[in-house]
Amino acid sequence: MSNLSYIDENNGAWQTFLAQIDRVAPYLREDLQDYVDTLKRPKRALIVDVPIIMDDGKIQHFEGYRVQHNLSRGPGKGGIRYHQNVELSEVMALSAWMTIKSAVLNLPFGGAKGGIRVDPRKLSTRELERLTRRYTSEIAHIIGPQKDIPAPDVGTNANVMGWIMDTYSSGQGHTVTGVVTGKPVHLGGSLGRVKATGRGVYITGCEVAKKINLKVDGAKVAVQGFGNVGSEAANLFHASNAKIVCIQDHTGTVFNENGIDVPGIIEYVAKNQGVAGFIGATKIDDENFWDVEMDIVIPAALEGQITVERAERLKAKMVLEGANGPTYPEADDILTRRGVTMVPDVICNAGGVTVSYFEWVQDFASYFWSEEEINERLDKLMIKAVADVWDCATKKECSLRTAAYILACERILEARKERGIFPG
Structure with a gap:
């Protein structure tokens, strides 16, 4: 079985989310405590x-x-x-x-x-x-x-x-047109939408790297998942002189300690539907992905990939969660204890929903922006989100994930409180 398959471990994705809410609840304002259960029920x-x-x-x-x-x-x-x-x-x-x-x-x-x-x-x-x-x-x-x-x-x-x-x-x-986003550009879609999530991973990664004094130039990067998100993030890091040393997708895992030719492997994957067989890198066992010498790892596949056992082995200094929920809460604790900086999915991969918001707005206005304008607006929002989360984490003396949840949950629950419960 490919290790990109869903991993249960008797601790599914919904349980992971509930555990994250339980962890953040003590940090929330007292006047919002009565509304926390709102988040535990769809x-x-x-x-x-x-x-x-x-x-x-x-x-x-x-x-x-x-x-x-x-x-x-x-x-x-x-x-x-x-x-x-x-x-x-x-x-x-x-x-x-x-x-x-x-x-x-x-x-x-x-x-x-x-x-x-x-x-x-x-x-x-x-x-x-x-x-x-x-x-x-x-x-x-x-x-x-x-x-x-x-x-x-x-x-x-x-x-x-x-x-x-x-x-x-x-x-x-x-x-x-506004019923969906991410549609073809000639049907009201937005320029920059396909690459937005990967770009967001790169932007948030660079911002946090500055704060932990990690140089992107020359950094060793491993990428799990090589679809729209992983490939674009890899491409942007490659353009910033980082070395993409390992890439894994559903077809296998390839490694080159001197750096993989990212434009070359993107072209190869477009023709062959996977990284397996790429000449510019060596095939390694899927599980060995987690043992590679790296500075940054980007899990951009499915949820439940960084388990407790993998967290103990991981050599990265920073994790950029390109996928949703790739890290189990217990594994999160281990990475924190080991001094690994975790940039959580809820800010790291939010580039997609941000440009979806831009698309939604453009559809209502029937007025469309250039890709340069899209990227400029995206970068500005992502950089501000990172700054807000970092400041909250510093103030509350907590992880970036907990800080992100504090900001988000207080905004959500304040809206719930102000709207009231019907009927009263």
Whole structure:
């Protein structure tokens, strides 16, 4: 089994999120303590049957989900994941992390997430389109530009968002571009969206590196997951003269202590759908990824990758969480004890939701910005978020993750408190 597979350890993603809330609760203002349980209960969770006619004429059923964790600060925001291991508790956790992420960046969104339990690589393009359109029809009553705005995630892309937009729009009788983000640019998508999450990982990494006196120039970087997030982060670090010494994806792990040719391997992956077989690096065992000599590690694959055992072995000085929930709470404690700086997912990979916010705004205005403007606005928001979190961590004498949760949870719960409970 590839070590990118979901790791349960009797401690799933939802339990990880609940543990994170329990850890931050004592730091929150006294007047918000009565509202903490709000964060432990999703507002709405929908499970849908998605039957489609396959290319061979047979009917096959798939299970789909859409969870809205919290809408106190605005409409739900979060991706749709197509993966064979998708389950409700995972989607609940991902929606909750979106709530936190939006609040840390101070975006006017709540958190949501969706998914279908399917291996998209085993479906034809026509089957994927039928799956997407049927799934959209099943969740259409709870999504919308002012309700819940999906986006791409693992196993989905701009084409899938285009199908969702078209299906939803058909039911409304007019084109509704703002129902999704991450769609094709010529359908109202935003420039810079595809690379935004990876860019955010790079920007937050550079900002925190300055604060811990870690030089990016010459730093050894290992990247787990080489999709949109991992590849763009690797490319930007490579352009800053860091050495990308190890890359792992679902096809295997490659290593070169002198640095991998990142533009070369990006081109190779585009043609071969994986890093396995790349001539400019040596194949190593997947588990040995965690033993590589490195300064920075970027887990940008799936949740639950940095376990207790791996945390003890990891040689990095800084972890940049490109994925959602890649580190178990107990592993977090070990890394903190060992002096490893953890840049948590809720700020590190928030570039995607930030540019999704820009796309949503542009769709409402029907006025679109240049990629230069997008990147400038993104960098400004990410740098401010890092500064806010770092200042909070210094003041409260806590980790960056705890500080991020303090800022986010207080913003969310203050909104909940001011809105009140209906009926009174």
